[in-house]
Amino acid sequence: MQRHITLGEFIIENQKDFPYAKGELSALLSSIRLAGKMVNQEINKAGLAEITGKFGSENVQGEAQMKLDVLANDLFISTLKSRGEICGIASEEMEDFVAFDEDMHNDAKYVVLIDPLDGSSNIDVNVSVGTIFSIYRRISKPGTPVELEDFLQPGNEQVAAGYLIYGTSTILVFTTGNGVHGFTYDPGIGSFFLSNHNMQAPATGKIYSINEGNYVHFPEGVKQYLKWVQELDEGTNRPFTSRYIGSLVADFHRNLMKGGIYIYPRGTTAPNGKLRLLYECNPMAFIIEQAGGKATDGYTRIMDLDPKELHQRVPFFCGNKEMVEVAEGFMKKHNPEG
Numbered sequence: 001m002q003r004h005i006t007l008g009e010f011i012i013e014n015q016k017d018f019p020y021a022k023g024e025l026s027a028l029l030s031s032i033r034l035a036g037k038m039v040n041q042e043i044n045k046a047g048l049a050e051i052t053g054k055f056g057s058e059n060v061q062g063e064a065q066m067k068l069d070v071l072a073n074d075l076f077i078s079t080l081k082s083r084g085e086i087c088g089i090a091s092e093e094m095e096d097f098v099a100f101d102e103d104m105h106n107d108a109k110y111v112v113l114i115d116p117l118d119g120s121s122n123i124d125v126n127v128s129v130g131t132i133f134s135i136y137r138r139i140s141k142p143g144t145p146v147e148l149e150d151f152l153q154p155g156n157e158q159v160a161a162g163y164l165i166y167g168t169s170t171i172l173v174f175t176t177g178n179g180v181h182g183f184t185y186d187p188g189i190g191s192f193f194l195s196n197h198n199m200q201a202p203a204t205g206k207i208y209s210i211n212e213g214n215y216v217h218f219p220e221g222v223k224q225y226l227k228w229v230q231e232l233d234e235g236t237n238r239p240f241t242s243r244y245i246g247s248l249v250a251d252f253h254r255n256l257m258k259g260g261i262y263i264y265p266r267g268t269t270a271p272n273g274k275l276r277l278l279y280e281c282n283p284m285a286f287i288i289e290q291a292g293g294k295a296t297d298g299y300t301r302i303m304d305l306d307p308k309e310l311h312q313r314v315p316f317f318c319g320n321k322e323m324v325e326v327a328e329g330f331m332k333k334h335n336p337e338g
Contacts, residue, residue: 119247130249205259
């Protein structure tokens with residue numbers, strides 16, 4: 001009989017894979033696991049607890065906040081703050097980062113960037129949503145207040161990244177640079193169990209995920225790519241299948257499992273793209289690369305981009321390596337100026 005490995009056991013058994021860490025990163029991932037369990041519980045009872053719908057305010061990007069956005073943000077901050085592993089956190093829901101300056105955080109070596117509830121506009125219609133997180137070693141000197149530069153690091157400096165998807169089952173997927181692993185939550189026992197070891201994106205795929213309602217605003221390269229994927233060509237397994245949920249975590253997870261490409265380009269309604277480099281693109285890029293895929297802004301590797309501000313937006317092309325490279329080819333041909 002196969003032994004079921006819990007997330008806690010897996011972290012301990014693979015401690016050697018956590019560079020520089022002496023248990024801190026393990027504890028940090030455990031904190032994220034705990035917060036995720038609490039958010040999952042709130043999502044599952046949202047309708048009964050009257051915490052669906054809009055909160056009545058906007059986040060820093062000018063987007064209407066959902067009640068669960070605020071609740072998830074508070075849960076992750078309070079849970080991570082209660083441990084001494086991080087010295088600060090930046091959230092998509094807050095204008096500035098939060099520094100943790102209590103004594104227990106004096107020697108903290110890590111900072112966390114988080115999208116506490118990705119796709120929250122789908123909550124009211126019971127569609128899968130998720131949490132995305134990214135972990136970096138701080139640049140500033142431990143024992144001093146955390147600084148903006150600690151958060152404005154390129155994605156290639158990440159030490160860990162992952163996401164939780166709250167759907168028909170709740171799954172935690174993460175990487176520390178040594179493969180991608182998925183853990184499914186068993187609510188009866190209250191633990192996450194290893195369900196997907198060393199996840200790899202399929203070599204080929206035929207799913208494309210993009211909001212085609214914005215077609216008229218897309219760059220010419222994306223328009224031409226969409227025409228190409230819709231053409232009949234048995235040699236290249238076309239036409240492809242369109243699948244778009246509108247929740248990055250859900251679209252990404254499906255494409256990772258089944259093979260596909262996710263695109264959110266720049267357009268007249270989103271001049272720099274819609275997705276945030278630090279909270280969404282970098283962590284997802286880290287995961288997809290570890291799974292054998294690729295993530296770019298249409299020209300440049302996402303994790304090589306130099307962040308300029310906390311809420312910076314960038315175009316995002318992410319998925320199977322071959323599919324992303326074909327899309328890049330259309331961008332370079334029809335939009336060579338970048």
